Amino acid sequence: MRVADAFLAAHGRAPEGVWHAPGRVNLIGEHTDYNDGFVLPFALPWGVSAAVARRDDGVVAIRSLQAPDEAYTLTDLDRAEGWVRYAAGVVWALRDAGHDVGGADIVLDGDVPRGAGLSSSAALEVSVAVALDELYGLGLDRMTLARLAQRAENEFVGMPCGIMDQAASALSAEGHALFLDCRSLGHRNVPLDVSAAGYTFMIIDTGVHHELADGQYARRRQDCENAAKRLGVAALRDVTDLAAALARLTGDERKRVQHVVTENHRVEATVGLLRAGAVAEVGALLNASHLSLRDQFEVSSPELDVAVEAAVRGGARGARMTGGGFGGSAIALVPADRVDGVRDEVSRAYREREFAAPRFLPAVPSPGARRLA
Incomplete structure (x- = not known):
């Protein structure tokens, strides 16, 4: 797997796992999510894969195969810049919510067409969130992870998005669209x-x-x-x-x-x-x-x-x-x-x-x- 090979080359050890989160397309329900309304997205074959391993020093190291000349080793998450803030923001949101998340080496590989409105940012956030949830044994459900990923984008990145993109990435099922009530967060998969x-x-x-x-x-x-x-x-x-x-x-x-x-x-x-x-x-x-x-x-x-x-x-x-x-x-x-x-x-x-x-x-x-x- 390319992202696992890249992790080994960068860190001299294998990752503890590789997690994938998809981009999404919204079938219908646009600009309704932050108005507590209804949306109907579905996940796409493309997304972001995250090869991740824990660190015991609290440091977060982030790199992406799509930005090979950029690598960030962060002791202070606020020093993250550009696309790195989407990943660093997830670590920040988890920690700020009181979850015991230490350091991590993170290597990302994405194939969502950037700038196409297919939510590459949410795919990045959710891939990191599900990886850290499992590695640190947090036991969080997928909607909670989606909400923390949304918070990372809202408060850390500064983009006031609704919950739709992160929920679609975290909760979608193959062959289905996700009908989501953005107020109650009730949801069901529609064939x-x-x-x-x-x-x-x-x-x-x-x-x-x-x-x-x-x-x-x-x-x-x-x-x-x-x-x-x-x-x-x-x-x-x-x-x-x-x-x-x-x-x-x-x-x-x-x-x-x-x-x-x-x-x-x-x-x-x-x-x-x-x-x-x-x-x-x-x-x-x-x-x-x-x-x-x-x-x-x-x-x-x-x-x-x-x-x-x-x-x-x-x-x-x-x-x-x-x-x-x-x-x-x-x-x-x-x-x-x-x-x-x-x-x-x-x-x-x-x-x-x-x-x-x-x-x-x-x-x-x-x-x-x-x-x-």
């Missing part, structure tokens, strides 16, 4: 065997790398918090009379509320359709979600809009941007016999607009975090 109905999910990576920590994501979250306060509810999930709520709001706050409330309904409707085996009908909900994210939440981009429009024109039943937005990827529900046609149509549309060529990836519902060796 997602679209191939039996003659469909496949396609990820369209626009190649536009996004950086959610640049303030745009935080501003959208603040809009939602401001609107909830104005409406006198704990979170936008509690809005039950949308028309009355919209009548009390103006501007960006009004738009954000309209998206969040209707998106929650779309998640619940999607779960119902999947359980009923009505896979094709999910397409219309994907289309509606994208329009809402484009027009009401204003987090799309020209490349995402062209990808979605061209995918549907090429034969997809539906498509939408996925992830935080401002770039990244779209997901399309495509009849198995129209995959080539969708690829051709999206590629043609990109050439016409002189966009860089997109990348097409099959989205196969995959297992969550697990030990590999």
Whole structure:
């Protein structure tokens, strides 16, 4: 295993184990997680593997095969920089929560396409979290580990993400989507065997790398918090009379509320359709979600809009941007016999607009975090 070999070369000893956590794609339910709403992600075949061994001196040494010229040996976790803060933050969160976590040598190897909105950061965090949980005998359940990984990203990295990405990485099951109530953290796996109905999910990576920590994501979250306060509810999930709520709001706050409330309904409707085996009908909900994210939440981009429009024109039943937005990827529900046609149509549309060529990836519902060796 490549990451184990790299660990041996770096540290002169074998790791105590190798753990893997996947990236995720969100089928539907965007920007609802931090509004205490519903989401429906599933894990992907790509992720981050962590080869880890304990140290008895309290020091945390972190390196990545994707950054071979960077290696950090930290006695003070606050000195971590850049991508290293995602791993160091997990150690910090575990220790700050009162768990007896000592030092560790950590070598990472990831294959999640970076900047594509497929949550490479959560995969990194969760892989480290499950490794340290097992090595130090903490006995934490997967949701607790997901919440600690989220806390690392919120408080140590400074990215105010919701719980969806870490939960999807930690809790997903092969062949299923994870239906998650982001308030209660109640969850269940929903069968997602679209191939039996003659469909496949396609990820369209626009190649536009996004950086959610640049303030745009935080501003959208603040809009939602401001609107909830104005409406006198704990979170936008509690809005039950949308028309009355919209009548009390103006501007960006009004738009954000309209998206969040209707998106929650779309998640619940999607779960119902999947359980009923009505896979094709999910397409219309994907289309509606994208329009809402484009027009009401204003987090799309020209490349995402062209990808979605061209995918549907090429034969997809539906498509939408996925992830935080401002770039990244779209997901399309495509009849198995129209995959080539969708690829051709999206590629043609990109050439016409002189966009860089997109990348097409099959989205196969995959297992969550697990030990590999």
